[in-house]
Amino acid sequence: MKILIVSDEESKYIWDHFDPSRFKGIELILSCGDLKAEYLSFLVTMIKAPLFYVHGNHDTTYITKPPEGCENIEDKVVKFNGVRIMGLGGSNRYSQGSHQYTEKQMKWRITKLKFRLWKNKGIDILLTHAPVYKIGDGEDLCHRGFQCFIDFMDKYHPKLLLHGHQHLNYGKGQRIHQYKTTKIINAFGYHIIEI
Template structure:
């Protein structure tokens, strides 16, 4: 299975008339945040592949359609007040994965001596809180959001023998690809999460890559942490 991962920047190789041919062998698309909805729509329309997305800390005009909550006190006035459409599951052709555990039966992951299982994905939107803006969380807030995923992850372990294949986030784990400025620090609880649940990949955005020598992939135990900035392609064994 070939997976196209995008985040943070509109890449001219993706946003082009040649994208359909260039990425014709892609099976799945992951959007790791801070992307305009019309860009995601273009990718979905052009490549016609299953697409999952989460929100970052920018490009949040559609956030209110997926999270029925008011902004925190002092938050920036970027909140979308019209929430009449409720929780959309497939706006602009993509499926929201934020703070969910998803079982995708379209993809079959082989298991030695057993029937293949579905692809297992979880997601977490947002960045560390740095100016009390929308879709920003303290480490404690994010930790409790991750705890809400645990029952489903335990079910996956019992039912399929593994917790998770892909953890899709915007921010990175603390001290893995992150920066020391207040906006770009990673979440400590993401380190706990990958140690406990051992996804094959943690795919994140948020950290821009201006130097091609900056590492994009880091191995942490059984998990490969991947910075999806602009775009990158992953491979996952499937049938």
Template structure:
């Protein structure tokens, strides 16, 4: 399965310089937030595949103008081609905005998902806006990651943990990835192409 993941900025490759040949064979789009809803809807329409998203801390417009044809997976676990995918929106609390959470709030959201995760045998791909604590994150209040994400990774061992929020530029796609146990934690700032073997799904 070929996944396009996106977050945080509008890139020319997916807007005014879009070339469908570069994205041939994409099966699924995952958005990690802080993206204009019109941009998401346009990408989904151009590639004509499902698009699942979580909101970032700046996605206040989504409440009244959600991206057309796209599916919000915040606090949901869904199946796509045998892969179990879950989503968690938002950043750490820093100024009281509506898509910001304190550590205990994120921990509670994960706890509420636990019965479904156990029932479905775990999760293969986690989609978030913020990163796990001490993995790709920073020390300012806004850009600290969540400790509860590390516990989620430790408990369920997803194949991939895909996040945005941390603006960084990469000269090679391998620079986006940090291995935490057996989980590939990926900073998808801008966009990233990921190929996943169907045999990896349980």
């Protein structure tokens, strides 16, 4: 299955100069957060594939104006064409803003999904906004990843962990990392993957 992943920065190439041939065969779109609702609605309209998303730490307008035609999978496990996807948006808590969590709070969100993980016999993709601790994350509190994502990968072995938040133009330009059996991909901008 061919999947378009997006996060953090709207692509001018896609939004201003959309070329349908470039996205031929895309069956699913996954958003790792911090994108305008209008952009996500545009993607799902032009590409004609379902779009699942989680919140970024700046997605405060989604409360009053969510992206049309898209599905929020925060704190859920969903299946699409046999692929099991779990959504955990938000970043490390650095202020009083929404969609920010302490390590303990993020761990609790995972704990609350244990039954769904058991029922679905694990997952294939973990969709997050924040990165993994010490794997492509930042030094500052805002961009630091979550340790509990490492614990999650150790226990459930998802094929992919897709995240955003850490912009590739921040100086850590590596898009793809490997942790044991899990490929970790930074969705900054846009990227096409196959599973």
